Amino acid sequence: MEVTVGTAALALALLLLPVLYERSGSFRFFCKMGFYNGWILLLALVAIPLCALRGRDVENMKIIRGLMQHVKHLYGIRMVVRGAQHFPPRQPYVVVSNHQSSLDLLGMMEVLPDRCVPIAKRELLYMGAVGVACWLGGIIFIDRKRTHDAISVMAEAAHTMLSQDVRVWVFPEGTRNHSGSMLPFKRGAFHLAVQAQVPVVPIVISSYQHFYSKRERRFTAGQCVIQVLPPLPTRGLGPADVPALTERVRAAMLEAFEALSAELRPTAPPPAPQ
Ligand SMILES: CCCCC/C=C\C/C=C\CCCCCCCC(=O)SCCNC(=O)CCNC(=O)[C@H](O)C(C)(C)COP(=O)(O)OP(=O)(O)OC[C@H]1O[C@@H](n2cnc3c(N)ncnc32)[C@H](O)[C@@H]1OP(=O)(O)O
Numbered sequence: 001m002e003v004t005v006g007t008a009a010l011a012l013a014l015l016l017l018p019v020l021y022e023r024s025g026s027f028r029f030f031c032k033m034g035f036y037n038g039w040i041l042l043l044a045l046v047a048i049p050l051c052a053l054r055g056r057d058v059e060n061m062k063i064i065r066g067l068m069q070h071v072k073h074l075y076g077i078r079m080v081v082r083g084a085q086h087f088p089p090r091q092p093y094v095v096v097s098n099h100q101s102s103l104d105l106l107g108m109m110e111v112l113p114d115r116c117v118p119i120a121k122r123e124l125l126y127m128g129a130v131g132v133a134c135w136l137g138g139i140i141f142i143d144r145k146r147t148h149d150a151i152s153v154m155a156e157a158a159h160t161m162l163s164q165d166v167r168v169w170v171f172p173e174g175t176r177n178h179s180g181s182m183l184p185f186k187r188g189a190f191h192l193a194v195q196a197q198v199p200v201v202p203i204v205i206s207s208y209q210h211f212y213s214k215r216e217r218r219f220t221a222g223q224c225v226i227q228v229l230p231p232l233p234t235r236g237l238g239p240a241d242v243p244a245l246t247e248r249v250r251a252a253m254l255e256a257f258e259a260l261s262a263e264l265r266p267t268a269p270p271p272a273p274q
């Protein structure tokens with residue numbers, strides 16, 4: 001009898017789910033984000049054996065990129081890349097980009113150059129299969145609570161970039177930022193570029209506000225522009241130049257971010273005729 005009641009309750013709940021999905025924006029939001037995380041976890045399980053054939057290797061980022069590129073279609077997100085010609089050919093560089101949400105992975109995978117690894121917080125390592133896939137992809141992990149250790153890891157990265165022809169992708173805001181602007185930039189990425197004497201390539205991912213908002217629990221289809229800005233050389237610069245370089249790059253990125261936000265903002269409907 002208990003089994004029958006339980007089964008009936010489960011069947012009813014399953015029947016109600018599509019209704020709830022249709023009627024509740026919040027429920028839809030949580031379903032979409034849950035599926036996003038679950039799907040990435042599943043993709044990581046596919047990526048692990050493929051990447052393990054090489055061991056920990058930057059070339060594995062091509063596998064991760066390839067496996068991730070369809071995800072935007074599942075959500076109806078159209079991605080437009082502008083300025084891809086600005087990527088310097090055949091040389092190491094440091095990419096810096098704004099960081100709004102875990103959705104940034106989609107934009108990153110859209111433009112990720114070959115032999116380019118992100119710098120990520122070490123907590124990602126403990127996300128089960130995702131952590132293992134990230135490790136196999138050669139992602140560089142830093143402990144944000146230990147500044148001295150993080151700086152050592154980045155100094156080592158400067159060496160690796162030159163000796164192994166590797167590019168590095170950093171989110172200089174250091175954390176996700178949903179404010180609709182950009183946080184002050186931390187200087188690690190710019191020290192890294194100056195230490196390795198390689199250019200900084202700024203990338204701006206347009207605001208998600210018109211199709212995604214964590215606060216409002218809104219996630220619909222939409223368009224995202226990924227704008228690659230002209231690289232800034234660092235040859236001849238030293239540690240004393242890092243603050244000015246940081247501010248120059250942030251100002252250029254903020255200007256591009258605001259221009260994209262204005263361009264993509266849905267235009268208000270025309271006023272109703274009197
Ligand atoms: C298909 C299968 C899929 C499976 C896998 C699925 C998905 C994975 C795929 C891809 C993964 C993508 C990765 C995801 C992205 C994750 C993004 C993140 O994790 S963001 C968070 C981590 N990143 C950062 O924090 C980078 C930015 N931070 C910095 O650069 C910081 O400066 C810092 C180095 C971390 C240190 O920060 P802290 O707050 O502790 O200190 P300060 O910034 O105030 O710096 C103190 C002082 O030190 C100087 N400094 C900084 N760096 C250096 C350096 N390298 N060398 C010398 N000096 C340095 C700095 O200038 C300050 O001094 P001063 O105040 O005098 O200027």
Ligand SMILES: CCCCCCCC/C=C\CCCCCCCC(=O)OC[C@@H](O)COP(=O)(O)O
Nearest residue numbers: 037038040041101102126127128130174175176
């Ligand atoms: C055995 C443990 C199993 C745990 C399973 C966890 C499952 C998680 C599954 C998929 C997660 C997919 C998203 C991973 C990539 C997220 C990248 C990201 O955006 O990181 C945030 C980081 O930039 C800044 O962090 P904070 O904003 O400071 O916070």
